[in-house]
Amino acid sequence: MSALHIKKGATRHSAYNLRPNFSDVQERHTIAVLVENEPGVLARVIGLFSGRGYNIESLTVAEVDHTGHLSRITIVTTGTPQVIEQIKAQLGRIVSVHDVHDLTVEGPSVERELAMLKVVGDGEKRVEALRLADIFRANVVDSTLTSFVFEITGAPDKIDAFADLMRPLGLAEIARTGVAALLRGD
Amino acid sequence: MTREMTGAKMVVQALKDQGVDTVFGYPGGAVLPIYDEIFQQNDIRHILVRHEQGAVHAAEGYARSTGKPGVALVTSGPGATNAVTGLTDALLDSIPIVVLTGQVPTFMIGSDAFQEADTVGITRPCTKHNWLVKETDKLASTIHEAFHVATAGRPGPVLIDIPKDVQFANGEYQGPKPSASHYHPTVKGDMQEITELVAAMETAKKPVFYTGGGVINSGPAASQLLRELVEATGFPITSTLMGLGAYPASGDNWIGMLGMHGLYEANMAMHDCDLMINIGARFDDRITGRIDAFSPDSKKAHIDIDPSSINKVIRVDIPIVGDVAHVLEDILKVWKSRGRKTDSANVAQWQAQISDWRKVNCLAFTQEGKTIKPQHALARLEELTKDHDRYITTEVGQHQMWAAQYLGFEDPNRFMTSGGLGTMGYGFPASIGVQMAHPDALVINVAGEASWLMNMQEMGTATQYRLPVKQFILNNERLGMVRQWQELLHGERYSHSWSEALPDFVKLAEAFGAKGILCSDPADLDDAIMEMINHDGPVIFDCLVAKHENCFPMIPSGKAHNEMLLGEAETQGVIDSKGSVLV
Numbered sequence: 096m097s098a099l100h101i102k103k104g105a106t107r108h109s110a111y112n113l114r115p116n117f118s119d120v121q122e123r124h125t126i127a128v129l130v131e132n133e134p135g136v137l138a139r140v141i142g143l144f145s146g147r148g149y150n151i152e153s154l155t156v157a158e159v160d161h162t163g164h165l166s167r168i169t170i171v172t173t174g175t176p177q178v179i180e181q182i183k184a185q186l187g188r189i190v191s192v193h194d195v196h197d198l199t200v201e202g203p204s205v206e207r208e209l210a211m212l213k214v215v216g217d218g219e220k221r222v223e224a225l226r227l228a229d230i231f232r233a234n235v236v237d238s239t240l241t242s243f244v245f246e247i248t249g250a251p252d253k254i255d256a257f258a259d260l261m262r263p264l265g266l267a268e269i270a271r272t273g274v275a276a277l278l279r280g281d
Numbered sequence: 282m283t284r285e286m287t288g289a290k291m292v293v294q295a296l297k298d299q300g301v302d303t304v305f306g307y308p309g310g311a312v313l314p315i316y317d318e319i320f321q322q323n324d325i326r327h328i329l330v331r332h333e334q335g336a337v338h339a340a341e342g343y344a345r346s347t348g349k350p351g352v353a354l355v356t357s358g359p360g361a362t363n364a365v366t367g368l369t370d371a372l373l374d375s376i377p378i379v380v381l382t383g384q385v386p387t388f389m390i391g392s393d394a395f396q397e398a399d400t401v402g403i404t405r406p407c408t409k410h411n412w413l414v415k416e417t418d419k420l421a422s423t424i425h426e427a428f429h430v431a432t433a434g435r436p437g438p439v440l441i442d443i444p445k446d447v448q449f450a451n452g453e454y455q456g457p458k459p460s461a462s463h464y465h466p467t468v469k470g471d472m473q474e475i476t477e478l479v480a481a482m483e484t485a486k487k488p489v490f491y492t493g494g495g496v497i498n499s500g501p502a503a504s505q506l507l508r509e510l511v512e513a514t515g516f517p518i519t520s521t522l523m524g525l526g527a528y529p530a531s532g533d534n535w536i537g538m539l540g541m542h543g544l545y546e547a548n549m550a551m552h553d554c555d556l557m558i559n560i561g562a563r564f565d566d567r568i569t570g571r572i573d574a575f576s577p578d579s580k581k582a583h584i585d586i587d588p589s590s591i592n593k594v595i596r597v598d599i600p601i602v603g604d605v606a607h608v609l610e611d612i613l614k615v616w617k618s619r620g621r622k623t624d625s626a627n628v629a630q631w632q633a634q635i636s637d638w639r640k641v642n643c644l645a646f647t648q649e650g651k652t653i654k655p656q657h658a659l660a661r662l663e664e665l666t667k668d669h670d671r672y673i674t675t676e677v678g679q680h681q682m683w684a685a686q687y688l689g690f691e692d693p694n695r696f697m698t699s700g701g702l703g704t705m706g707y708g709f710p711a712s713i714g715v716q717m718a719h720p721d722a723l724v725i726n727v728a729g730e731a732s733w734l735m736n737m738q739e740m741g742t743a744t745q746y747r748l749p750v751k752q753f754i755l756n757n758e759r760l761g762m763v764r765q766w767q768e769l770l771h772g773e774r775y776s777h778s779w780s781e782a783l784p785d786f787v788k789l790a791e792a793f794g795a796k797g798i799l800c801s802d803p804a805d806l807d808d809a810i811m812e813m814i815n816h817d818g819p820v821i822f823d824c825l826v827a828k829h830e831n832c833f834p835m836i837p838s839g840k841a842h843n844e845m846l847l848g849e850a851e852t853q854g855v856i857d858s859k860g861s862v863l864v
Contacts, residue, residue, distance in 0.1 A: 131463075134413070135401060135402075135413075138402070138405060139405060142405055142406055146406055177592060177596075180592060181592075181593055184587075184588045184591075187588060187589070188434075188435075188587060188588070188589055189410075190409065190410040190430055190464050191410070193463065
């Protein structure tokens with residue numbers, strides 16, 4: 096499957112990859128959507144996913160260009176190649192959407208997520224939590240005599256692994272930002 | 282050009298600048314300033330409907346019959362929620378309409394104010410795009426953008442929600458600026474794909490054109506180019522319900538509508554073809570039947586302006602994203618430059634095969650006895666009206682399919698029907714919209730009595746504006762299509778599929794100040810139809826027809842194109858449990 100890059104306003108359409116790939120294999124794709132920063136735009140994108148029954152594994156959104164009124168939505172989704180192509184085409188036809196990039200096929204890309212984990216405990220468990228945090232390059236951003244809040248940045252599976260290790264050590268709460276991603280190179 | 286004026290005045294000015302001559306609407310508290318401006322001018326005609334759903338369907342009828350966007354104006358809250366069905370209908374059938382809704386003043390939004398509803402929230406999934414305008418300075422540019430979005434690319438409904446304080450406040454009026462929008466969908470097809478399609482056309486032994494509403498939406502040039510391409514290649518052509526009229530029903534290569542109630546020859550040709558050229562259709566489930574048995578041996582090309590239509594349902598071999606007229610022009614250019622080749626010997630054989638299928642005569646019926654068969658009623662209506670400047674609208678159900686089967690459409694924009702959403706109650710208000718756009722034409726709404734009653738209040742509109750719309754009701758005192766499915770699928774248990782309290786339609790017409798005609802005897806039918814045509818005013822024609830007639834041919838749920846039912850004898854136990862869950 097080659098790259099799909101929907102450039103709205105283009106005079107030729109060969110940017111679309113419409114040759115079908117009808118495999119039944121579930122694929123995980125990271126899609127970056129550049130949207131007009133206006134009220135309701137996130138609802139349009141989320142409504143598309145819920146209305147048509149697509150999956151959202153992770154979604155992040157923030158303004159990235161204040162003067163151009165553009166926000167970037169990064170969506171991690173799963174589906175068969177046909178569903179992934181539909182998701183991109185459906186996103187592309189939302190009027191407020193300027194650009195759709197499938198980072199998974201346009202890649203390679205870097206993906207990062209930030210998480211904060213509250214670990215409550217004392218004694219040996221507390222020491223072990225701090226030791227593991229050091230190995231994972233997690234920072235302590237808050238501490239009491241019986242708890243830590245760690246901040247960790249990395250690919251989602253690194254955060255999964257860290258959370259798994261913290262669970263028996265008293266993991267009380269976790270907050271994750273969802274994935275932000277960019278293509279490598281220039 | 283900028284001028285200072287109130288938001289309400291801006292709305293009227295922007296509509297004028299967009300070339301709008303007719304608005305269908307219903308006033309209410311949140312749109313009073315706009316109605317006050319409408320009162321003080323004469324350029325835009327406002328048609329007072331009797332229900333907001335009627336306003337939107339009328340705007341749809343206006344749009345479908347003219348190719349120009351239709352406009353509706355309704356108030357906040359219930360006005361907006363009543364518009365939702367029409368918006369969804371227009372979305373599914375890609376009809377360009379602009380709906381203006383009033384809203385409570387900005388400082389009251391979110392307070393559960395009187396007649397407040399989250400209109401942009403409610404209509405977000407049933408519009409192509411919508412806007413809540415909070416600043417008067419942005420109102421005019423938003424309206425201009427709305428007209429652009431409604432008509433550019435794949436057309437569709439848009440909605441602008443205008444709070445009452447924005448209507449009262451002063452702001453700078455902006456005239457239309459064509460380049461202001463970032464929304465400019467691709468219209469020109471990829472030449473490489475087009476060349477590949479032409480190459481496939483040159484060698485195809487059993488080609489078929491499968492055309493849809495996209496041809497009509499693309500404009501009159503698209504229909505003209507389609508006719509040229511079909512005549513030049515000699516390939517057979519079928520169409521969806523939405524595409525009827527793009528190619529004339531009297532044309533040599535016309536093989537009739539396809540799909541669930543399509544013609545035998547059209548569905549057989551779709552099943553057996555080796556090259557399917559889909560032009561502006563979307564492989565709807567009413568068309569494909571069972572997906573895994575859909576035209577198994579064909580190479581498929583798909584021309585559509587909306588990339589999301591391609592490979593959504595059926596995998597295609599040659600995808601072409603672009604506007605139908607642009608792409609057809611390029612196909613013709615390339616095909617001619619390569620020497621106008623087709624495999625004429627094999628195509629002639631294919632046409633002969635189609636002629637054999639045609640001999641099945643799948644629409645045959647026998648009119649006998651003292652009861653009018655619905656098919657007969659439509660065959661007579663066709664015979665007596667086909668030479669008129671005629672526009673047909675329909676409601677939804679058996680009568681709609683019979684209208685598609687028995688009426689011939691020679692030109693685009695002549696057949697207005699709710700295809701995608703299947704909205705009962707569409708046809709009557711749509712006929713009002715069509716008649717407004719074509720005051721001298723013969724506008725007939727082919728209806729069933731059940732559908733028609735869903736928006737019967739619009740009789741008030743028809744008589745108030747002296748719109749001579751003809752309501753041709755095939756009255757079987759049943760929800761005919763529901764009854765047919767209950768017969769085939771639910772053991773003939775006719776749960777709630779008839780009305781025990783139908784009105785006297787002649788008296789109903791008279792109560793509204795219109796003319797009513799009752800016809801129950803086949804011998805009187807022609808005279809009664811002529812009386813309807815010749816009456817200068819709205820008519821309700823109550824045509825009492827056979828009560829248990831089923832609509833054939835029919836591809837039963839879960840079956841393939843070559844497993845059509847042609848008549849009553851074939852209907853026993855044909856739909857299995859898997860098929861019965863489909864609608």
